[in-house]
Amino acid sequence: MRIVRLANFITGSSGGLRTALRELGTGYLAAGHEPVLIMPGAVDSDEQTGQGRVITLAGPVVPGTGGYRVLVARSRLRRLLTELAPDRLEVSDRTTLRWTGRWARRAGVPSVMVSHETLDGLLGLPFGGRRASARLTTRVADRLNAATAASFDTVLCTTGWAAREFTRIGVDNLVRVPLGVDLERFHPRRHDPAVRQRYAPDGELLVLHCARLSAEKCPERVLAALAQLRRRRVAAVGVFVGTGPRQAGLREQAAAAGLAVHFANYVDDRTEIARLMASADVVVAPGPVETFGLAALEALASGTPVVVAAESALPEVVADAGLAATGGGVGFADAIVELVRRPESARRSAARARAERFPWSASVAGFLRAHRAVGAPVGLRLTGR
Template identity: 65%
Template sequence: MSGPARVVRVANFVNGRSGGLRTALRHLGTGYRAAGHDPVLVVPGRHDADERYPWGRVVTLAGPELPRSGGYRLLTDRRRLARVLTRLAPDRLEVSDRSTLRWTGAWARAHGVPSMMVSHESLTGLLGEWRVPDPLRRRIADRLNRETVRSYDRVVCTTGWAAEEFGRVDAAVEVVPLGVDLDTFRPERADPALRERYADSTEVLLVHCARMSVEKRPELAVDALAVLRRAGVPAVLVMVGDGPLRAALVRRAADLPVTFTGFLPDRTAVAALLAAADVVLAPGPVETFGLAGLEALACGTPVVVNAASALPEVVGRAGVAAYGSADSLAEAVLRLLGRPEADRRRAARARAEEFGWPAAVAGFLRAHRLDPVPSTATAPVPVADGLAGTTR
């Protein structure tokens, strides 16, 4: 397609406080607009809305909250969503949910719309976190992945690690890495006064920045701190974020120097804290990309990652991979601290600079078979269906 295209993107598991997926959707939308296309994002929310942002139009459809999810809502009314998609008349459909929204692939095929599913999670890994036995979880994941491949024209994974489970079913997928905001997240954000708020000059400042939910394994960060303290390392920990496990984590850390900041909406404040840290911990075992870890690298701070995830592929030699135990994470922290500080910070930033958002946007457009086009004004498409229209 040579002209401007309306790229309608549909996602579940996104809310005002969600992390990597929300960040990716915004940066990709901004990039699509800059390339002359018309991105429209359809997401669930508390109330209906139809709004415009720098990253494109956002249509919010009221949906029920998923219990014990910390605020995630779902697009569950298929008929209504199908009507909205029909009115939006997409030239391309991009779906960021490989389970509850898989039916949209059939809708796209019936309407002659090229479709693409973006795999933001490992089904095999998630089933493992839910305690499904290994042989069974592989069979379940393989069956669902075959259905996904049959449903969409293309499947995009953000790392080779994420693509591996599709290889088990002989499915061809495209690997397109995401990016990082290299302007917001940079070493110059480091603020000595901010660091002093959490650690004195003799202490090692560790930061964990992620949603506090089961799949992120945040308890490993707390337990790794305990291991370090018992070994005589004067480490302290700042936990950034919120989620259903926060209360349990506060209890777990009762006798440790742990600060819980809650959700920080100001991205520059997050960047300042990441840049001030000595080491960032990313212990989640099922991360398929790990934007928070990449943001830490962009701030010049090395990362300890879970060897079972995709993050070793992303951080490269700018981090250390550890298997999922507190002892292993603590040992990895000591390995990083054993490197000269200037070297480890320089390596972290250099690795992040390999993942700019312009390259990610270009990769996603190639996956959509779209070229950049001269910018043209696009008239809003009325959605109706009871939506209230506002402009931002």
């Protein structure tokens, strides 16, 4: 199958979506298919890679997002899709690219929309310091989700938590396939005493946060937890890996509070990230609207337990290999302390065992089953579309 994949809201550096696209494309290619990824970038490019053909179309940066780019030239993208004549269309953007589902239906191309985010959660975040009512949020999300489900043959969600806003409105073209983790790269053997010496030379608790520093990720909760730990006389050091629009403010807050915090920006070397993951005592994933949480799963694969936001999908992913926290700094500090009180060998073994249930091979197989299950037999392409 020629599987043409579309994605929006991608930065030049790594992130969960970029990782998922790479791993799925690599798996499709290894399975004998022809993956083609179309995504926005700073300039146009077209190259063959380890994940198949990657076509980058120049797209603008969305203001205030810290670098996210989008595909905006609709007519150009439509022509490109027609030229590529896909056997399947896979779309990782439920908002600005929803129209491609209608294009696929007119062209006779089976389509899958991958829901990487939750409208319930995003619409419920404060905007301009104000939060919409739950009733209004639900009504708007339901209307938009119904339109999305009607535009695509299949809606694919990665967790039951992510699927619930579709099941609420009776969507019947829904499948669930979890994402995965690179169990070889992210491994407890990456534990590195030199990393601990660099960040926690006096044996302090090493608390890691690895995500974009943006509003939906709620990185301020990590600072609040570190402040709570200091009040309890728990020596702790925080390491933030990532960039985003909240970075400058977080630096100022940490400095004003006198917290021991390092900002590592984006670490391009994935092996270096793996060393950080395996060397930390706890990884904190505080985002309340996460629909899966790849960074949390990478931490578990590295043998490091995770504290996650109770209102997100992550409790479903980490299970008893981590703890779910509610509220702000107090709740997250409580969970951190409870986790590190567990015997180290037990908590690290439990983390690794949980991650081993999510190999990328299983994710690739699940996505391919979803593609095979929809539409006309391969080879019955329409011409002139």
